[in-house]
Amino acid sequence: DWVHPVTAPNTYRGEFRGLDSAPDYVRSVEHNLAKIAASQRQLAGFICEPVYGNAGGISLPPGYLQQVYGLVRAQGGVCIADEVQVGYGRMGHFFWGFEQQGVVPDIITMAKGMGNGQPLGAVITRREIAEALEAEGYFFSSSGGSPVSCRIGMAVLDVMEEEKLWENAQLVGGHFKARLEELIDRHPLVGAVHGSGFYLGLELVRDRQTLEPATAETALLCDRLRELGIFMQPTGDYLNILKIKPPMVTSRRSVDFFVDMLSKVLDEQL
Numbered sequence: 075d076w077v078h079p080v081t082a083p084n085t086y087r088g089e090f091r092g093l094d095s096a097p098d099y100v101r102s103v104e105h106n107l108a109k110i111a112a113s114q115r116q117l118a119g120f121i122c123e124p125v126y127g128n129a130g131g132i133s134l135p136p137g138y139l140q141q142v143y144g145l146v147r148a149q150g151g152v153c154i155a156d157e158v159q160v161g162y163g164r165m166g167h168f169f170w171g172f173e174q175q176g177v178v179p180d181i182i183t184m185a186k187g188m189g190n191g192q193p194l195g196a197v198i199t200r201r202e203i204a205e206a207l208e209a210e211g212y213f214f215s216s217s218g219g220s221p222v223s224c225r226i227g228m229a230v231l232d233v234m235e236e237e238k239l240w241e242n243a244q245l246v247g248g249h250f251k252a253r254l255e256e257l258i259d260r261h262p263l264v265g266a267v268h269g270s271g272f273y274l275g276l277e278l279v280r281d282r283q284t285l286e287p288a289t290a291e292t293a294l295l296c297d298r299l300r301e302l303g304i305f306m307q308p309t310g311d312y313l314n315i316l317k318i319k320p321p322m323v324t325s326r327r328s329v330d331f332f333v334d335m336l337s338k339v340l341d342e343q344l
Contacts, residue, residue: 076118078106082126083134086266086277087285096135103142107149117151119180124171127159130277130315131269139175152203155179158195159273162187163240164319166247166271187322192226193217239322246326247271250318253333261340263288274318275309276336287312298339304332 081102085091090098103120110117120142126132143153155161160171161184168174170182180203185195207213234240247270254267254276265279278288278295292314296306309317320328 078110080106082129083138084126084129084132085135086132086268093135096138096141099135099138100141100145103145107145111149117146117149119152119154120146121154121156123156123160124175125160125165125269125273127273127319128309128317129268130275130310130317131160131273131319132275133268133270134175136175139172139177143177143179152180153177154181154183157182157184158186159319163234163243164271164273164322165269166240166244169240188227188230189223190226190230192223194223194227196227234322237323242324243271243322246324246329247274249326250274250324250329250333253329254318257333257337257340260337263291263340268315269318272318272320272322272324276316276318277310278314278316287314289314292316295336295339298342299335302335302339304335 081089081099083090083095083099085093085095088095088099107117122134122139122142124134124139126134139153146153155170155172157170157172161169161182163169164187165171165174172179172182180199182198183195184198188194188196250272251267251270251274254264254274257264257276258267262282263278263280264276265282265285266277268275268277278292280286280288280291287310289308289312292308296308296316299306307317309315318332320332
C-alpha cells in the first residue's frame with residue numbers, strides 16, 4: 075500500500091497520444107498525490123525512467139517530468155531518475171535520459187553500462203540526501219565498494235572519452251534511426267521507430283490505424299534474424315517491439331548489415 079503507480083505516458087499508443095499529451099498524463103500524478111495527502115501520509119518520492127527502455131525507447135511527452143517533479147517536490151518528495159538502461163551516453167544527443175526533459179533529479183541510479191560487463195552500479199545524489207540515509211541506520215553490502223569494480227568503471231569512462239563512444243552513439247545512432255525510419259514507407263508492418271542513439275525500438279503493427287500489435291510476426295522475425303546471425307529481443311507490453319541497443323562501438327557497417335537483414339526478412343515472409 076506504499077506504492078502508488080501512475081499512468082505511464084505513451085505518445086504512440088497510450089490513452090493520450092501526441093507530443094502535447096503531458097498535461098493529460100500529469101493528472102494521474104495529481105490524483106495519486108491528492109490521495110496521499112488526504113491519508114496524511116508523507117510522500118517519499120517519485121521514480122521514473124526518463125526514457126522507457128523496456129517499452130522500446132519511448133520518450134516521455136515534452137514537459138512531463140518538469141511538471142511532475144514540481145508537484146512531487148511541493149509535497150516534500152524527492153525525484154529519482156532510473157538511468158540503468160538509457161543513461162551513460164547511449165541516447166546519443168544527450169548523456170542522461172532526464173536531459174531530454176530539461177530537469178535535474180535529486181537521485182540518479184545507474185548500472186550495467188558503466189561496468190561494461192563487470193557488476194557495477196552507482197547512485198548520484200546530493201550530500202544532504204546521502205547524509206540523511208546514513209542517519210537512518212547502517213547500510214551493508216557484501217560485494218559493494220570493490221576497488222576492482224571501481225577501477226574497471228574508471229577504465230570504461232576513459233575508453234568512452236578516448237574512443238568518443240558518446241559521439242559515436244550520436245552520429246552512427248542517427249544513421250541507424252534514419253535507416254530504420256526508411257522501412258516505414260517500404261513495409262506496412264513497421265509502425266514507428268522510437269528512441270535515439272543506440273537505444274531504439276522498432277514497433278510492428280498489423281494496422282497503422284488501430285495499432286493492433288503484430289506480436290506473432292515479431293516473434294517470427296526474431297527467429298529468422300537469429301538464423302541470419304542477429305540476436306534480437308521483442309519487448310513492450312505486447313512483445314511487438316524490437317529492442318535495439320547495440321554496443322557503443324557499433325559501426326555504420328554493422329548498422330547497415332542489421333537493417334539490410336531486417337528488410338530482407340520483412341520482404342520474405344512478413
